[in-house]
Amino acid sequence: MIIAQISDTQLTLDAPDSDRRMRDFAQTIADINALDPAPDVIVHTGDIVHNGRDDEYAQAAAALSKARAPVFVLAGNKDNRANLHAAFSAGGYLASESDFIDYAIDDYPVRLIALDTMSSESNKGDFSSEQIGKLIDLIDAESKKPIAVFTHHPPFEVTVGPDRLHFETPQTMARLRQALQHSGRVVAVFSGHVHRAADGHVGSIRATVMPCIATTLRRGHYPPLMRIRPVYQIHRFDPVWGFATETRIVGEQPMAS
Ligand SMILES: [Fe+2]
Secondary structure (H helix, E strand, O other), X not given: XXXXXXXXXXXXXXXXXXXXXXXXXXXXXXXXXXXXXXXXXXXXXXXXXXXOOHHHHHHHHHHHOOOOOOEEEOOOOOOOHHHHHHHHHHXXXXXXXXXXXXXXXXXXXXXXXXXXXXXXXXXXXXXXXXXXXXXXHHHHOOOOOOEEEEEOOOOOOOOOOOOOXXXXXXXXXXXXXXXXXXXXXXXXXEEOOOOOOEXXXXXXXXXXEXXXXXXXXXXXXXXXXXXXOOEEEEEEEEOOOEEEEEEEEOOOOOOOO
Protein backbone atom coordinates (compact mmCIF):
# COMPACT_ATOMS: atom_id res chain seq x y z
CA MET A 1 0.00 0.00 0.00
CA ILE A 2 1.27 3.48 -0.88
CA ILE A 3 0.10 6.62 0.93
CA ALA A 4 1.01 10.10 -0.34
CA GLN A 5 0.91 12.55 2.56
CA ILE A 6 0.54 16.29 1.97
CA SER A 7 0.09 18.97 4.61
CA ASP A 8 -0.13 22.66 5.42
CA THR A 9 -1.10 24.04 2.04
CA GLN A 10 -2.59 27.06 3.89
CA LEU A 11 -4.37 28.46 0.86
CA THR A 12 -5.36 32.09 1.14
CA LEU A 13 -6.75 34.61 -1.33
CA ASP A 14 -5.29 37.85 -0.07
CA ALA A 15 -1.66 37.37 0.97
CA PRO A 16 1.30 38.48 -1.14
CA ASP A 17 2.18 34.81 -1.73
CA SER A 18 -1.39 33.56 -2.41
CA ASP A 19 -0.59 32.59 -5.99
CA ARG A 20 2.58 30.82 -4.92
CA ARG A 21 0.66 28.73 -2.35
CA MET A 22 -1.90 27.77 -4.98
CA ARG A 23 0.87 26.82 -7.42
CA ASP A 24 2.65 24.74 -4.78
CA PHE A 25 -0.60 22.86 -4.10
CA ALA A 26 -1.45 22.30 -7.78
CA GLN A 27 2.10 21.21 -8.69
CA THR A 28 2.14 18.76 -5.79
CA ILE A 29 -1.12 17.13 -6.91
CA ALA A 30 0.18 16.93 -10.50
CA ASP A 31 3.39 15.31 -9.23
CA ILE A 32 1.43 12.75 -7.19
CA ASN A 33 -0.74 11.98 -10.23
CA ALA A 34 2.42 11.19 -12.22
CA LEU A 35 3.87 8.74 -9.66
CA ASP A 36 4.48 5.22 -10.89
CA PRO A 37 3.41 3.15 -9.09
CA ALA A 38 0.45 5.36 -8.23
CA PRO A 39 -0.42 5.88 -4.58
CA ASP A 40 -3.54 4.18 -3.23
CA VAL A 41 -4.55 7.25 -1.24
CA ILE A 42 -3.62 10.86 -0.55
CA VAL A 43 -3.97 12.12 3.01
CA HIS A 44 -3.91 15.86 3.73
CA THR A 45 -2.92 16.30 7.36
CA GLY A 46 -4.52 19.69 7.84
CA ASP A 47 -4.09 23.44 7.66
CA ILE A 48 -5.65 23.09 4.25
CA VAL A 49 -6.43 26.81 4.17
CA HIS A 50 -5.10 29.79 6.09
CA ASN A 51 -8.20 31.51 7.46
CA GLY A 52 -10.86 28.80 7.47
CA ARG A 53 -12.93 30.69 4.86
CA ASP A 54 -15.35 29.01 2.50
CA ASP A 55 -13.86 30.76 -0.55
CA GLU A 56 -10.44 29.37 0.43
CA TYR A 57 -11.94 25.88 0.76
CA ALA A 58 -13.47 26.22 -2.71
CA GLN A 59 -9.93 26.70 -4.07
CA ALA A 60 -8.62 23.78 -2.03
CA ALA A 61 -11.44 21.47 -3.12
CA ALA A 62 -10.80 22.43 -6.76
CA ALA A 63 -7.09 21.61 -6.38
CA LEU A 64 -7.80 18.27 -4.71
CA SER A 65 -10.47 17.36 -7.28
CA LYS A 66 -7.61 16.98 -9.79
CA ALA A 67 -6.11 14.10 -7.76
CA ARG A 68 -6.47 10.65 -9.29
CA ALA A 69 -6.22 8.79 -5.97
CA PRO A 70 -8.89 9.08 -3.28
CA VAL A 71 -8.19 12.00 -0.93
CA PHE A 72 -8.85 12.14 2.82
CA VAL A 73 -8.48 15.39 4.74
CA LEU A 74 -7.81 16.30 8.37
CA ALA A 75 -8.44 19.50 10.28
CA GLY A 76 -5.55 21.68 11.46
CA ASN A 77 -5.49 24.77 13.65
CA LYS A 78 -5.93 27.07 10.65
CA ASP A 79 -9.01 25.17 9.50
CA ASN A 80 -12.65 25.73 10.31
CA ARG A 81 -14.59 22.54 11.03
CA ALA A 82 -17.91 23.67 9.56
CA ASN A 83 -16.42 25.09 6.37
CA LEU A 84 -14.07 22.14 5.94
CA HIS A 85 -17.03 19.81 6.40
CA ALA A 86 -19.09 21.71 3.85
CA ALA A 87 -16.26 21.57 1.31
CA PHE A 88 -15.44 17.88 1.68
CA SER A 89 -18.62 16.15 2.93
CA ALA A 90 -19.32 14.76 -0.55
CA GLY A 91 -16.51 12.25 0.07
CA GLY A 92 -18.83 10.54 2.57
CA TYR A 93 -16.14 9.73 5.15
CA LEU A 94 -16.63 12.73 7.47
CA ALA A 95 -19.04 12.36 10.39
CA SER A 96 -21.82 14.87 10.97
CA GLU A 97 -21.02 18.56 10.92
CA SER A 98 -21.29 19.03 14.68
CA ASP A 99 -18.71 16.35 15.47
CA PHE A 100 -14.95 16.29 15.70
CA ILE A 101 -13.33 15.31 12.41
CA ASP A 102 -12.19 11.90 13.70
CA TYR A 103 -12.76 8.90 11.41
CA ALA A 104 -11.42 5.58 10.16
CA ILE A 105 -10.99 4.27 6.61
CA ASP A 106 -11.16 0.53 6.17
CA ASP A 107 -10.72 -0.02 2.45
CA TYR A 108 -6.98 -0.79 2.47
CA PRO A 109 -4.48 -3.31 3.87
CA VAL A 110 -3.73 -0.76 6.62
CA ARG A 111 -6.61 0.78 8.59
CA LEU A 112 -6.31 4.56 8.47
CA ILE A 113 -7.45 6.62 11.45
CA ALA A 114 -7.62 10.42 11.21
CA LEU A 115 -7.75 12.46 14.42
CA ASP A 116 -9.00 15.99 15.00
CA THR A 117 -6.50 17.76 17.26
CA MET A 118 -7.91 21.28 16.87
CA SER A 119 -8.19 23.33 20.03
CA SER A 120 -10.76 26.04 20.62
CA GLU A 121 -8.22 27.88 22.78
CA SER A 122 -5.01 28.16 20.76
CA ASN A 123 -2.99 27.06 17.74
CA LYS A 124 -1.64 24.14 19.73
CA GLY A 125 -3.21 20.70 19.75
CA ASP A 126 -5.90 19.33 22.02
CA PHE A 127 -7.67 15.99 22.32
CA SER A 128 -10.64 15.59 24.67
CA SER A 129 -11.46 12.67 26.96
CA GLU A 130 -14.52 12.05 24.79
CA GLN A 131 -12.24 11.71 21.75
CA ILE A 132 -9.90 9.34 23.65
CA GLY A 133 -12.84 6.96 24.21
CA LYS A 134 -13.77 7.15 20.54
CA LEU A 135 -10.15 6.59 19.47
CA ILE A 136 -9.95 3.43 21.57
CA ASP A 137 -13.19 2.22 19.91
CA LEU A 138 -11.71 2.94 16.46
CA ILE A 139 -8.55 0.99 17.38
CA ASP A 140 -10.49 -1.91 18.93
CA ALA A 141 -12.68 -2.22 15.83
CA GLU A 142 -9.59 -3.60 14.05
CA SER A 143 -8.54 -7.12 14.98
CA LYS A 144 -6.40 -8.12 11.98
CA LYS A 145 -4.78 -5.26 10.09
CA PRO A 146 -2.15 -2.77 11.25
CA ILE A 147 -3.30 0.82 11.82
CA ALA A 148 -1.74 4.11 10.69
CA VAL A 149 -2.86 7.23 12.53
CA PHE A 150 -2.84 10.73 11.05
CA THR A 151 -2.88 13.90 13.15
CA HIS A 152 -2.26 17.55 12.35
CA HIS A 153 -0.35 18.28 15.57
CA PRO A 154 2.45 15.77 16.24
CA PRO A 155 1.69 13.85 19.46
CA PHE A 156 5.38 13.44 20.30
CA GLU A 157 8.30 15.63 21.28
CA VAL A 158 9.68 17.34 18.17
CA THR A 159 13.34 18.04 18.71
CA VAL A 160 13.83 20.40 15.76
CA GLY A 161 12.51 23.96 15.74
CA PRO A 162 11.77 26.34 18.57
CA ASP A 163 8.81 24.43 20.02
CA ARG A 164 9.22 20.89 21.26
CA LEU A 165 5.65 20.26 22.38
CA HIS A 166 2.76 21.04 20.03
CA PHE A 167 -0.12 20.23 22.36
CA GLU A 168 -1.51 22.53 25.01
CA THR A 169 -0.59 20.21 27.88
CA PRO A 170 1.83 17.29 28.37
CA GLN A 171 -1.06 15.50 30.08
CA THR A 172 -3.08 15.51 26.85
CA MET A 173 -0.09 14.10 24.97
CA ALA A 174 0.34 11.39 27.61
CA ARG A 175 -3.36 10.42 27.35
CA LEU A 176 -3.13 10.28 23.58
CA ARG A 177 0.15 8.31 23.71
CA GLN A 178 -1.42 5.75 26.01
CA ALA A 179 -4.50 5.40 23.80
CA LEU A 180 -2.42 5.02 20.63
CA GLN A 181 -0.46 2.15 22.20
CA HIS A 182 -3.63 0.56 23.53
CA SER A 183 -3.78 -2.60 21.41
CA GLY A 184 -0.38 -2.65 19.73
CA ARG A 185 -2.02 -2.38 16.29
CA VAL A 186 -0.98 1.23 15.59
CA VAL A 187 2.32 0.97 13.69
CA ALA A 188 2.82 4.57 12.54
CA VAL A 189 1.74 8.13 13.29
CA PHE A 190 1.99 10.72 10.49
CA SER A 191 1.63 14.45 11.28
CA GLY A 192 2.14 17.97 9.95
CA HIS A 193 1.90 21.47 11.52
CA VAL A 194 5.58 22.02 12.24
CA HIS A 195 6.46 23.02 8.63
CA ARG A 196 9.70 21.08 8.76
CA ALA A 197 10.53 17.37 8.70
CA ALA A 198 10.96 15.51 11.98
CA ASP A 199 11.10 11.95 13.28
CA GLY A 200 10.26 10.59 16.67
CA HIS A 201 8.23 8.06 18.61
CA VAL A 202 4.88 7.95 20.33
CA GLY A 203 5.89 5.44 23.00
CA SER A 204 7.03 2.52 20.86
CA ILE A 205 5.28 3.71 17.68
CA ARG A 206 7.27 5.28 14.85
CA ALA A 207 6.13 8.87 14.20
CA THR A 208 7.02 11.48 11.58
CA VAL A 209 6.25 15.07 10.64
CA MET A 210 6.35 16.11 6.99
CA PRO A 211 7.41 19.58 5.80
CA CYS A 212 4.66 21.93 4.62
CA ILE A 213 3.59 22.11 0.98
CA ALA A 214 3.51 25.93 0.96
CA THR A 215 7.13 26.71 0.08
CA THR A 216 6.88 30.28 1.39
CA LEU A 217 6.01 28.94 4.86
CA ARG A 218 8.44 26.03 4.96
CA ARG A 219 11.06 26.07 7.72
CA GLY A 220 14.54 24.61 7.74
CA HIS A 221 17.32 25.08 5.23
CA TYR A 222 16.92 24.16 1.57
CA PRO A 223 19.33 24.78 -1.30
CA PRO A 224 18.35 27.79 -3.47
CA LEU A 225 17.13 25.59 -6.36
CA MET A 226 14.68 23.87 -4.03
CA ARG A 227 13.12 26.99 -2.55
CA ILE A 228 10.21 27.00 -4.98
CA ARG A 229 9.77 23.23 -5.07
CA PRO A 230 7.30 21.67 -2.66
CA VAL A 231 8.27 18.57 -0.73
CA TYR A 232 5.90 15.81 0.32
CA GLN A 233 6.17 12.28 1.65
CA ILE A 234 5.30 8.84 0.38
CA HIS A 235 4.72 6.13 2.96
CA ARG A 236 4.89 2.60 1.56
CA PHE A 237 3.57 -0.25 3.64
CA ASP A 238 4.94 -3.74 3.26
CA PRO A 239 3.38 -6.55 5.36
CA VAL A 240 6.82 -7.88 6.28
CA TRP A 241 8.87 -4.70 6.65
CA GLY A 242 6.21 -2.24 7.77
CA PHE A 243 6.27 1.41 6.70
CA ALA A 244 9.13 3.05 4.82
CA THR A 245 9.00 6.77 4.08
CA GLU A 246 10.39 8.53 1.03
CA THR A 247 10.63 12.30 0.81
CA ARG A 248 9.71 13.47 -2.65
CA ILE A 249 10.71 16.79 -4.22
CA VAL A 250 8.11 18.00 -6.71
CA GLY A 251 9.49 17.89 -10.25
CA GLU A 252 12.15 15.25 -9.58
CA GLN A 253 12.53 12.33 -11.96
CA PRO A 254 9.79 9.72 -11.49
CA MET A 255 10.38 7.12 -8.81
CA ALA A 256 11.81 3.79 -9.88
CA SER A 257 9.13 1.15 -9.46
FE1 LIG B 1 -0.89 23.95 12.02
